[in-house]
Amino acid sequence: MSEQIDNAIRWATDLIRNCSESARLDAELLLAHCLDKPRSYLYTWPRQNLSESCWHDYRAIVQKRLEPTPVAYLLGSREFYSMQYTTTVDALIPRPETELLVELTLAGIDPDSKSRVIDLGTGTGIIAITLKALRPGIEILATDIDAACLDLAQKNATQHEVTIEFIRSNWYQGLAREKFDTIVSNPPYIAANHPFLEQGDLPAEPRLALTPGQTGLESLQQIIAQAPNYLNNTGKIILEHGYDQQAAVADLLEAHGFGEIQCHFDFNDLPRVTTAKLIEKPNPRA
Ligand SMILES: C[S@@+](CC[C@H](N)C(=O)[O-])C[C@H]1O[C@@H](n2cnc3c(N)ncnc32)[C@H](O)[C@@H]1O
Missing domain, CATH: 3.40.50.150 (Vaccinia Virus protein VP39)
Incomplete structure (x- = not known):
């Protein structure tokens, strides 16, 4: 099942909090990266459903963040x-x-x-x-x-x-x-x-x-x-x-x-x- 943008960010923020002091920002940057959109897009369309593939990619990149791999290395x-x-x-x-x-x-x-x-x-x-x-x-x-x-x-x-x-x-x-x-x-x-x-x-x-x-x-x-x-x-x-x-x-x-x-x-x-x-x-x- 897919997720809405705002729910996905909340889910990731809760997890990332274990390894980062900027959990919300990290969660947003990673989702914007998966969507290939600027961060402002997340605030404009918080209720948009993520596609199955985007939600899959997001879960995978959040797991890497938890290793922890720094956001700058994940985004390149x-x-x-x-x-x-x-x-x-x-x-x-x-x-x-x-x-x-x-x-x-x-x-x-x-x-x-x-x-x-x-x-x-x-x-x-x-x-x-x-x-x-x-x-x-x-x-x-x-x-x-x-x-x-x-x-x-x-x-x-x-x-x-x-x-x-x-x-x-x-x-x-x-x-x-x-x-x-x-x-x-x-x-x-x-x-x-x-x-x-x-x-x-x-x-x-x-x-x-x-x-x-x-x-x-x-x-x-x-x-x-x-x-x-x-x-x-x-x-x-x-x-x-x-x-x-x-x-x-x-x-x-x-x-x-x-x-x-x-x-x-x-x-x-x-x-x-x-x-x-x-x-x-x-x-x-x-
Ligand atoms: C703290 S980083 C700074 C990198 C970059 N200037 C910055 O501000 O983000 C220190 C850099 O010094 C390099 N370095 C370490 N020892 C060195 C040495 N003996 N001679 C030259 N560069 C060295 C490292 O490879 C690294 O790229």
């Missing part, structure tokens, strides 16, 4: 900064918190700037692609250690018709000794034994994208320590980090020659992004 896409990105199990699912990092980076780049930017650990490519789409004059290079992430990021770049140079690299290792005006990164930063890694959808996401090691600070340490070698004088660094890593990140930046260190808060009022500027070295011949 996720919105970020009002742009749609293809998502696969190879890469971290874009997070709304990362929009803060993009916003702060955009604020520091003039609309007609031709500056050189590097995105370290690009994953789906969201940071590099959004920056290039909104500041087309910049030259941007994006790296990841994972080849599957780079394939996905290239696919997303092609989809959004932007040109980005992608390089497989362990942080800076695969780069020539070149200089950038801005370094941006949302590196892995969760400590390897943190219980958070076992919660919600996180077990379904790549560990490489989530945790860099025992302390959670390993990637941030490497990125910051080598950043001065890859930045022009007064170049900027913009880093996403854990809400409890603000002080450690600031200390690392200070120890490696950065000033104007500022921490920024996300929409939950948590310290999540730090920006800093390389302090200009005095010219020894002056």
Whole structure:
């Protein structure tokens, strides 16, 4: 027997509540996907009967959600900064918190700037692609250690018709000794034994994208320590980090020659992004 749209959503919401804090939204997104309609359709036609095949598909995809498979992997896409990105199990699912990092980076780049930017650990490519789409004059290079992430990021770049140079690299290792005006990164930063890694959808996401090691600070340490070698004088660094890593990140930046260190808060009022500027070295011949 088939079901009405509103009943089907209620049924799925009750089940999904066991594995998600956004059960109703998940249920709606999955049904809209099965119907191949926008979410608004569900509110316009709540009493419409689902076809047998749609009801069958919906039950199957809700079962997958309960495994739990994240909605972004089931739909194969996720919105970020009002742009749609293809998502696969190879890469971290874009997070709304990362929009803060993009916003702060955009604020520091003039609309007609031709500056050189590097995105370290690009994953789906969201940071590099959004920056290039909104500041087309910049030259941007994006790296990841994972080849599957780079394939996905290239696919997303092609989809959004932007040109980005992608390089497989362990942080800076695969780069020539070149200089950038801005370094941006949302590196892995969760400590390897943190219980958070076992919660919600996180077990379904790549560990490489989530945790860099025992302390959670390993990637941030490497990125910051080598950043001065890859930045022009007064170049900027913009880093996403854990809400409890603000002080450690600031200390690392200070120890490696950065000033104007500022921490920024996300929409939950948590310290999540730090920006800093390389302090200009005095010219020894002056
Ligand atoms: C937290 S995810 C961020 C992905 C994407 N930038 C975003 O904001 O959604 C971290 C990314 O860093 C990559 N990564 C992990 N270790 C790396 C390393 N040693 N060198 C380069 N990239 C690395 C992972 O593959 C992953 O794509």
